[in-house]
Structures are given as C-alpha cells and as structure tokens.
Amino acid sequence: MSTDSTIAMREPVHRRAVNFLVEYNFIAIFLAVVAIAATLSDNFLTWVNIANLFQQATVVGVVAIGMTFVILTGNIDLSVGSLTALCGMLVAVLLAAGWDPVLAVAATALVGLACGAAMGATSAYGQVPSFIVTLAGLVSFRGLTYLLTDGVPVSGLPASFAAISSTIVPILPGFNLTSMALIFIALMVICGLVLRFTVFGEYVYATGGNPEAARLSGIPTRLMITGVFAISGLTSAIAGILLTSRLRIGQPTAAQGLELDAIAAVVLGGTSLFGGRGSLLGTFFAVMLLQVLRNVFNLLGLGSFYQMTVTGLIIVAAVLLNRFIEMRRGRA
Amino acid sequence: MADDVLVVENVSKRFPVNIMALEQASLTVRRGEVHCLLGANGAGKSTLLKMIAGALRPSGGRMLLEGQPLDLRSPAEAARAGISMIYQELDLVPQLTVEQNLFLGHAPGKAGIIDRRTRSERAREALERIGARFSPKTRVEQLSVANQQLTAIARSLTMNAKVIIMDEPSAALNETELEAVFTVIRDLVRQGVAIVYVSHRMAELRQIGDRITVLRGGRTIATYDIAETSDEALVEAVIGRERTLVERKPRGPVTGEVALRVESMRGAGGLDVNGFSVRWGEVTGLTGLNGSGRTTFLRSLFGDLPFEGRVMVEGEVFHPTHPAQAIRRGLGLVPESRKTQGLILDAPVYKNATLASLAGKFAMNHNRERERARPVLNRLSTKYADLDQAVLQLSGGNQQKVVLAKWVVNGAKILLLDEPSRGLDVGAKADLYHLVERLAAEGAAVIIASSELDELYAACDTIWVFHEGRILSRYDPSVTGREEILKATILGDQHVH
Numbered sequence: 001m002s003t004d005s006t007i008a009m010r011e012p013v014h015r016r017a018v019n020f021l022v023e024y025n026f027i028a029i030f031l032a033v034v035a036i037a038a039t040l041s042d043n044f045l046t047w048v049n050i051a052n053l054f055q056q057a058t059v060v061g062v063v064a065i066g067m068t069f070v071i072l073t074g075n076i077d078l079s080v081g082s083l084t085a086l087c088g089m090l091v092a093v094l095l096a097a098g099w100d101p102v103l104a105v106a107a108t109a110l111v112g113l114a115c116g117a118a119m120g121a122t123s124a125y126g127q128v129p130s131f132i133v134t135l136a137g138l139v140s141f142r143g144l145t146y147l148l149t150d151g152v153p154v155s156g157l158p159a160s161f162a163a164i165s166s167t168i169v170p171i172l173p174g175f176n177l178t179s180m181a182l183i184f185i186a187l188m189v190i191c192g193l194v195l196r197f198t199v200f201g202e203y204v205y206a207t208g209g210n211p212e213a214a215r216l217s218g219i220p221t222r223l224m225i226t227g228v229f230a231i232s233g234l235t236s237a238i239a240g241i242l243l244t245s246r247l248r249i250g251q252p253t254a255a256q257g258l259e260l261d262a263i264a265a266v267v268l269g270g271t272s273l274f275g276g277r278g279s280l281l282g283t284f285f286a287v288m289l290l291q292v293l294r295n296v297f298n299l300l301g302l303g304s305f306y307q308m309t310v311t312g313l314i315i316v317a318a319v320l321l322n323r324f325i326e327m328r329r330g331r332a
Numbered sequence: 333m334a335d336d337v338l339v340v341e342n343v344s345k346r347f348p349v350n351i352m353a354l355e356q357a358s359l360t361v362r363r364g365e366v367h368c369l370l371g372a373n374g375a376g377k378s379t380l381l382k383m384i385a386g387a388l389r390p391s392g393g394r395m396l397l398e399g400q401p402l403d404l405r406s407p408a409e410a411a412r413a414g415i416s417m418i419y420q421e422l423d424l425v426p427q428l429t430v431e432q433n434l435f436l437g438h439a440p441g442k443a444g445i446i447d448r449r450t451r452s453e454r455a456r457e458a459l460e461r462i463g464a465r466f467s468p469k470t471r472v473e474q475l476s477v478a479n480q481q482l483t484a485i486a487r488s489l490t491m492n493a494k495v496i497i498m499d500e501p502s503a504a505l506n507e508t509e510l511e512a513v514f515t516v517i518r519d520l521v522r523q524g525v526a527i528v529y530v531s532h533r534m535a536e537l538r539q540i541g542d543r544i545t546v547l548r549g550g551r552t553i554a555t556y557d558i559a560e561t562s563d564e565a566l567v568e569a570v571i572g573r574e575r576t577l578v579e580r581k582p583r584g585p586v587t588g589e590v591a592l593r594v595e596s597m598r599g600a601g602g603l604d605v606n607g608f609s610v611r612w613g614e615v616t617g618l619t620g621l622n623g624s625g626r627t628t629f630l631r632s633l634f635g636d637l638p639f640e641g642r643v644m645v646e647g648e649v650f651h652p653t654h655p656a657q658a659i660r661r662g663l664g665l666v667p668e669s670r671k672t673q674g675l676i677l678d679a680p681v682y683k684n685a686t687l688a689s690l691a692g693k694f695a696m697n698h699n700r701e702r703e704r705a706r707p708v709l710n711r712l713s714t715k716y717a718d719l720d721q722a723v724l725q726l727s728g729g730n731q732q733k734v735v736l737a738k739w740v741v742n743g744a745k746i747l748l749l750d751e752p753s754r755g756l757d758v759g760a761k762a763d764l765y766h767l768v769e770r771l772a773a774e775g776a777a778v779i780i781a782s783s784e785l786d787e788l789y790a791a792c793d794t795i796w797v798f799h800e801g802r803i804l805s806r807y808d809p810s811v812t813g814r815e816e817i818l819k820a821t822i823l824g825d826q827h828v829h
Contacts, residue, residue: 198694198695199690199693199695201696203690206676206679209678210672210676210677212673213674214687215636215655216655216665216667216673217655217688217738218656218659219656219687219691276678277678
C-alpha cells in the first residue's frame with residue numbers, strides 16, 4: 001500500500017515480544033529441529049556430537065560469514081568454493097616447498113583477500129554485475145587450483161600446520177572444541193560486532209539498502225563493494241587453510257559447490273538477496289541448522305540423497321516463511 | 333442520474349492492523365467529464381483509486397459502473413469492465429514497442445498467436461485518436477515522458493475504457509508537454525470518456541477539470557464545480573482550517589557574505605553556467621522547464637557529475653569529484669527523488685538522519701546516533717512514532733524532513749534542494765518552505781530547484797531562470813512580477829532577445 005497513508009503507532013510490549021520472535025524466527029526453528037533431533041536419537045545431545053557439529057560446520061560457516069557481507073550489499077559471490085580450494089592448495093604447495101607455516105598461512109590469506117578485492121573492484125568500478133565477475137572467478141580459480149600441481153593432491157604437511165585446526169581446547173568439563181571450531185565461532189563474533197557496532201558495518205547495510213542514497217550521502221559505495229568482496233576472499237582463504245589443515249592434504253577437487261551451501265545458509269538466515277537486510281546471527285543459526293539436519297540424517301542412517309532433497313525443501317519453506325512475514329508487515 | 337458512469341458509495345478500506353485508510357468515501361463521475369480528486373498525502377486518494385482500478389478490494393460500501401454493481405477482484409477485471417488506471421510511474425514495458433505495449437495482455441489473435449497486422453492497424457487507430465505523432469513501432473524507452481504518457485492513454489483506449497484514472501500525470505511533464513496531454517484529455521472527454529484526474533497543482537486542476545472531489549482523512553468532504561469555487565475554499569477543504577496558502581511574505585535584505593560563487597561551470601548535457609552566486613542566509617530559486625539543467629547544475633555542485641570551470645566556496649576554489657568532498661565542505665543535497673535517491677526506506681529513521689555524518693568515525697554507537705538525530709528531527713518538527721521505525725512508514729512530508737535532517741545533523745551550511753516539494757500536499761509544502769526560511773535565517777545558504785514557480789516566488793530572495801543548460805536571467809521577486817518570470821521560463825531565449 002502507499003506509504004503516506006498511515007503513521008504507525010508505538011507498539012505495546014507484548015507485540016514487541018511477538019515481533020522479536022517473528023524477526024528471529026530462525027532461532028525458534030533451529031530449536032525445534034534440535035528438539036526433534038534429540039528425540040530421534042539419544043546420541044544427538046552429547047558433548048561429543050555437539051563438538052562434531054561445530055567442527056563440521058566450520059568450513060561452510062566461515063565462508064558464509066564473508067558471503068553475508070557480500071549479500072548485505074546486494075551482491076553475490078559465486079567464487080568462494082573455487083577460492084577456498086585454491087587457497088587450500090596454495091598453502092599446501094607453499095608448505096611442501098618448505099615455507100614456514102606462519103608465513104605460508106599469512107601469504108595465502110593475503111592472496112585470498114587480493115583475489116576477492118580484485119573481483120569486487122572489477123564489479124564496482126567496471127559496473128559489471130558481481131554474478132558475472134564471480135562466475136568467472138569460480139571457473140578461473142578452479143583452473144588455477146589444478147594448474148598449481150597439475151591436479152595432483154599435496155600431502156605430507158607438517159604437524160605444526162595440522163595443529164591450527166585440530167588442537168583440542170577444553171571449554172567445560174567433558175566438553176572440548178577443536179581449535180577450528182573456535183576460530184569459526186570467534187570469526188562469527190568479531191564480524192557480528194563489526195556489522196553492528198562499526199561505521200563500516202553501517203555502511204555495508206546502507207550500500208545494500210539503497211546504493212544511490214548511500215552514494216549521495218557521501219559513502220564510498222564502490223570501495224565498500226570492493227571491501228566486502230575482500231572480506232569474502234579472506235574468509236574463503238581461511239576456510240581453505242582450515243580445510244587443508246584438517247585433512248592434512250591439499251586437495252584440488254575440494255569445496256565443490258561450497259558457494260551454494262554458503263548462499264543457502266545466508267538466505268536461510270533471513271538475509272535479503274536484494275541487500276540491506278539481514279544479520280550474521282541469522283547466518284550462524286542457519287549454518288548450524290543445516291549441519292544439524294545433516295547430522296540427524298546420519299544418525300538415522302539415511303543417505304545423502306535424502307539429505308539433499310530435504311535440505312532443498314527446507315530452504316524453500318524457510319524463504320517462503322520469511323516472505324510471508326514480510327507481507328504481513330506490509331513491506332511487500 | 334443516467335449520466336453517472338461511475339458511482340462509488342461509502343466505501344471503506346481497513347488494512348491490518350486496524351488502520352482505516354478510507355472510511356465512507358464517495359465519488360460520482362459523469363460521462364464526459366474530467367473529475368478531479370484532491371486531497372493531502374494520506375487522505376486516501378491512492379487507496380480509493382486502487383479500489384476503483386481493482387488493485388485493492390473495499391472492506392465496505394459499494395461501487396456501480398453504469399448502474400451495474402462492480403465487484404473487482406483484479407486490475408484485469410477492472411480493465412475488462414472499462415476502468416483503466418494510468419499510474420504515475422506509467423506501467424509500460426520500456427523495452428517493447430508502442431504497439432506491443434498498447435495490446436499487452438489483450439493482443440488480437442487466436443490460440444496464443446498474435447495477429448500482428450490487426451494489432452498494427454488498431455494501434456495506429458488508437459494513436460490517431462489521441463493525435464500522437466510517433467510511430468507504433470517505436471520502442472517506448474525512446475519516447476519522451478509526455479509521449480509515454482500518451483501511450484498509456486492510448487493503451488486505455490485499446491481496452492475501450494469508459495473511465496480513465498490518471499494519477500498525477502503532470503509530475504514528470506513540463507508545461508508544453510502537459511498542454512499536449514490536456515488536448516488529448518479534452519478530446520477524449522468530448523468522445524464521452526470520463527477522466528478521474530489527480531494532482532496537487534491547483535492551477536492545473538482549474539485548467540482541465542470540470543468538477544472536483546476533496547478527500548480528507550479518508551472521507552469525502554465535498555464535490556465542487558471548479559469554475560464556481562475559489563482556491564481558498566478548496567485549500568480549506570483539503571487541509572481544514574489550519575494553514576494558509578503559500579504566500580509571498582516580505583523578506584529582509586540578504587546581508588551575508590557570498591557563500592558560493594560559480595564563475596564558470598561546463599558540464600554534462602551542455603551545462604554552461606556563468607556568474608551564479610548565493611549568499612549566507614539567502615534562499616535562491618532555480619526554475620526553468622524540465623531538462624533545462626537545474627538538476628545537472630546541483631548534482632555537479634555536489635560532486636556527483638564531473639564539470640570543468642571555477643567554483644568558489646567562501647573564497648576558496650572548490651572542485652569536488654565525489655559527493656564526500658562536497659559534504660566535507662559543508663554542502664548537502666536533497667535529491668530529486670527522496671525514495672530512490674534520498675532515503676534507505678527500510679532503515680530506521682535515526683540511521684537515515686545520521687548516515688551522512690558518520691564519515692571518519694570507527695565505532696557505531698547507536699544510542700549516540702539516536703541522540704544526535706532526535707533534536708534535529710524535533711527542530712524540523714518531524715512526526716514519527718519511534719526513532720527505530722522504518723522511514724518507509726512516515727508520510728511524504730516527514731520523509732522529506734528526514735532527508736533534510738541528514739544534512740542539518742551534519743552541519744551543512746550550503747543546502748541544495750532539488751524539487752523538494754514534489755509529491756507533497758499543500759500543508760507539507762508550506763511546512764517545508766517554512767523550514768527552509770528558518771534554516772536560512774540561521775545563516776544557511778539555500779538553493780532550491782523547482783518547476784513550481786509559485787512556490788519559489790513565495791519563498792525565495794532571488795530566482796534564476798535556467799534554459800538549455802544556461803542561466804537565462806536573474807530576478808528579484810520583490811521587484812519583478814510572477815508573470816514576468818513565468819514568461820521567461822516558458823519562452824526561453826525569445827523573451828530576452
């Protein structure tokens with residue numbers, strides 16, 4: 001309806017509580033799925049399984065962090081899977097060449113950042129849709145990954161490198177997390193704070209909410225787009241490093257289709273593909289939700305074919321639910 | 333009466349949650365008349381029109397078309413019944429040709445195969461009826477806005493419309509183009525079509541309308557014969573007994589130093605401006621036909637479009653290449669379209685108000701920003717329920733105040749306003765100009781570009797007339813009459829030479 005016909009009234013407290021639940025409905029859905037999972041399998045709510053969940057969610061979760069930044073600006077990054085594989089291979093090749101692990105990790109992270117920034121800049125300054133630029137990235141980075149070793153995996157990585165992902169850190173008595181899961185959680189928290197409590201975060205939302213208005217408010221929107229792609233490149237690099245560290249082998253075929261898992265998680269978490277609306281909290285719960293589903297299927301002994309089918313259905317249902325909620329609010 | 337083609341009786345519309353957009357609105361449209369609809373923003377005009385056009389269903393009341401009850405479930409049904417709506421933003425498909433657009437959804441043909449020859453013929457007929465001089469094979473995006481408007485009217489004719497609703501057709505047209513549209517409307521009316529015409533511009537309604545229905549607060553106030561009703565009476569009906577018309581009040585002489593001087597500026601679209609200046613405390617108006625370069629001039633000053641030449645701010649050379657530079661130098665731009673350029677509609681009020689003044693900070697302290705926005709919004713007498721409310725939910729006038737607040741919060745001293753009153757009702761306009769006056773009194777230099785000469789005439793210390801990218805002349809409205817300036821605007825070069 002037309003925007004000028006009504007002035008909304010301040011809502012009473014109970015309505016605000018309802019609104020909060022509606023806004024963060026993914027938390028409720030997550031808890032519901034967890035409850036179902038717990039009744040289906042006694043093994044689900046054990047510390048070991050929970051630690052496993054975090055461990056398995058890490059690679060897609062880290063990538064989804066960068067993806068959230070990108071999608072919040074109204075762009076998309078299809079290259080993250082290939083870039084993760086490229087960085088995973090690169091760090092392996094550098095280590096195999098005898099580089100110091102610290103140096104190899106830093107160099108790889110820098111390469112990921114630079115690749116992301118280059119794609120972002122191409123899209124922003126060349127005024128080409130990011131879909132196309134990163135589609136090119138998806139293809140080329142995978143090609144580069146194979147070229148690095150002619151498609152041969154790299155193994156025999158040093159134990160000190162493996163420690164990055166697999167150091168066991170006690171959290172509570174009986175509850176241990178691997179360092180890789182902790183890195184995932186720490187990144188989530190840091191980036192969540194950046195989005196909420198820095199001017200940079202504010203500019204990300206503004207750039208996605210209305211690029212024209214943001215630009216005319218003096219916000220360097222092109223730089224912002226370059227920036228979010230740099231972040232996405234960096235998170236892909238981190239995911240690649242963690243993946244290689246955990247497997248202790250650089251695998252050029254790794255992370256196929258990872259971009260779609262990450263996009264699915266971001267969208268499932270309530271972030272609008274048109275930009276300007278969403279949060280990392282949503283992404284976090286969506287990543288965990290998808291992981292719980294996978295876990296449930298495994299515990300029930302159902303194969304990956306079922307998993308894929310049901311995961312797709314759940315994404316559609318969740319997105320429709322969000323759409324329905326928005327319509328109720330009159331944003332449609 | 334037998335001549336009543338459309339009768340709307342006491343319709344109401346309730347939106348969830350319990351918002352009455354319309355209660356007891358009535359409207360009777362006769363065959364062969366131009367029936368104007370007038371009302372402030374939020375009076376329920378859009379809602380009423382959408383119900384007549386089948387885009388919304390009434391919650392109560394009834395509608396009759398030629399005596400038959402109407403129950404429209406979709407715009408397509410309305411079109412079939414003979415009611416056609418031309419929206420402000422013209423729902424044409426720009427990439428398609430005129431004839432494709434004319435018959436979109438009802439192309440002649442069989443079994444999904446379009447009879448192109450018949451379509452061409454009938455398109456030509458429809459265009460002839462409105463006296464259009466462009467080919468039906470032209471792509472709509474290549475037409476001027478006025479010709480697109482005519483295309484939309486022709487589209488209604490291809491559907492045998494008995495009632496054509498036009499929602500603010502003049503918003504994007506200049507005087508000459510509007511006259512062309514009026515000629516077509518008069519012609520259609522003679523052929524027995526009824527037109528429901530919505531506009532805020534009183535002069536225009538007098539020019540084209542026969543009768544006028546005024547809505548206020550979702551109710552029909554009354555229907556008048558335009559010729560027999562004074563402007564004052566109509567304005568009073570629209571806004572109640574609250575405000576007076578925008579009138580020129582005597583303004584003191586401007587004593588401030590020169591704030592901004594354009595010695596020369598050559599830029600996009602043949603812009604070539606020399607010898608423009610504005611002082612602190614001065615309200616300057618820029619007028620001219622659409623496309624005369626007003627917007628280009630403002631956007632160039634704001635660093636949004638490149639230019640060559642020499643511009644001085646407070647005696648220092650100023651050559652911004654990006655809006656951020658202009659903002660740092662104390663400029664602020666209220667752009668032409670507040671919804672697509674001025675605001676992030678989904679974002680809360682306070683974020684919109686402080687967006688331009690975050691540069692250079694690292695941390696975002698939401699409470700601090702709220703406290704920065706609050707006093708300014710209050711000073712601009714902005715009505716909102718909650719600082720965290722999406723700006724989308726405010727009325728047009730209040731949205732515009734939020735855009736203005738963005739620059740006041742940032743301490744901008746040179747304000748560039750591009751068509752700031754577009755789409756605002758009479759009361760909101762008066763309010764806006766009142767604010768502008770106050771900001772100028774506090775020392776700001778204000779430049780307002782507008783095609784509404786009446787408003788500039790009432791509010792400005794100086795008026796510059798633009799024509800084809802150049803400054804044609806400069807007037808002091810306390811000395812020169814309104815008609816003189818209007819003549820210069822319309823006639824352009826011929827007038828001066």
